[in-house]
Amino acid sequence: MPLLPLAAVRPLNPLLMPWRRLAARAWLREADCDYWLQRLHPLLSLNRVYARLLARRWVSDDMLALTLQCNGNACDWRPGQHVQLFREVDGVRLSRCYSLTAVDGRGRIELAIKRQAGGRLSGLLQDHLGIGECVELSQASGSLRWPSQAQGVLLLAAGSGITPLLGLLRQALASGYSAPVTLLHYVRERGQRAFAEELQALMQRHANLQVRWSLTGQAAQGDELSGRFCPAHVPERAAEQALACGPHGFVAAVQRWWQGGETPASLQSEAFSPAPVDAGEQTCVRLAFRRSGVACQGDTAQSLLEQAEAQGLRPMHGCRQGICTRCTCQLLSGRVRDLRSGLVSDEPGQAVRLCVSVPLGDVEIDL
Ligand code: FES
8 A cells, every 4th residue: 555645646756856866976776766765656766657557448449548647757748659668577577669649737648559469568458457557668759740830631540550640639639720630540440440439529529630441351331441551542632741650561651652742741650660571682791789799690681689689688679660769779880771761871870770770781880
């Protein structure tokens, strides 16, 4: 039983500032402070973000929305960003990246968890995370933003790519955005249309919003679209700006369309899976991880993160999907390709995300 009520956790946070300064100068051990703070309430911490589960609700057949109350260390979060959620499973600390579908100014957030085939964390969270339990989160990051000056916005989502876009859409409509907005959501089956009831209610309330779903694994009915993203799905009404989120193949198709002609003036996109690697491209290369003093033979097929781990190194990482930036290291020499965008980096000193970068020849990394 915590000694303090949940309501006292956030007001107490600014009072911890002197202890933070002492811990930053190594005059106190942060872990010791956290130990005693958590005797008062499990959400209290000098710097870490802990959150308590307040509510769970199913928003599609395979997606569960969690409402969480964060402690006072969740700083300036906004919808459309994403956080890592950490959970220990059988003694192993696992993490997974989830988008913020809602954020209020009092530390209350919503995350939506989609069940992944074979996913160790998503199934566990859906089936076993109970009301009142606490989880640890990373700070939020991510660059998707609502283009509030645009005279029309097109939102393109596939699967759980709906989650950051829904967060941005909710906030924009609540703050009075009145230019036309079109949302196209691609799902395999009708039961996977996450937040469908809420989106339909939003359409009733906001005449400027149009939402359509496209089914890729079932026959379309009524005004549903059919199949994967294609330019013919994009409605006539002009959109100045577009935002796209989904797996790599979907985002790549949207980018090809956007580069190809009379399309919105700008496109923000975020892919939550890297491009598949063509095993036929594999060749042997020399890898050097300078600070670890490791030099080894590698290949051009696996990510630098996987190859570093195969050498027994433990680089910091989170999502393993190129989103959270936790695995970013400096390229010291050589060329690497980003699997999401295909962009090649060859400037010494350039930051590369190890989880979505493959070497194109001999490389040296500051790891
Ligand atoms: S582990 Fe998240 S970007 Fe690489």
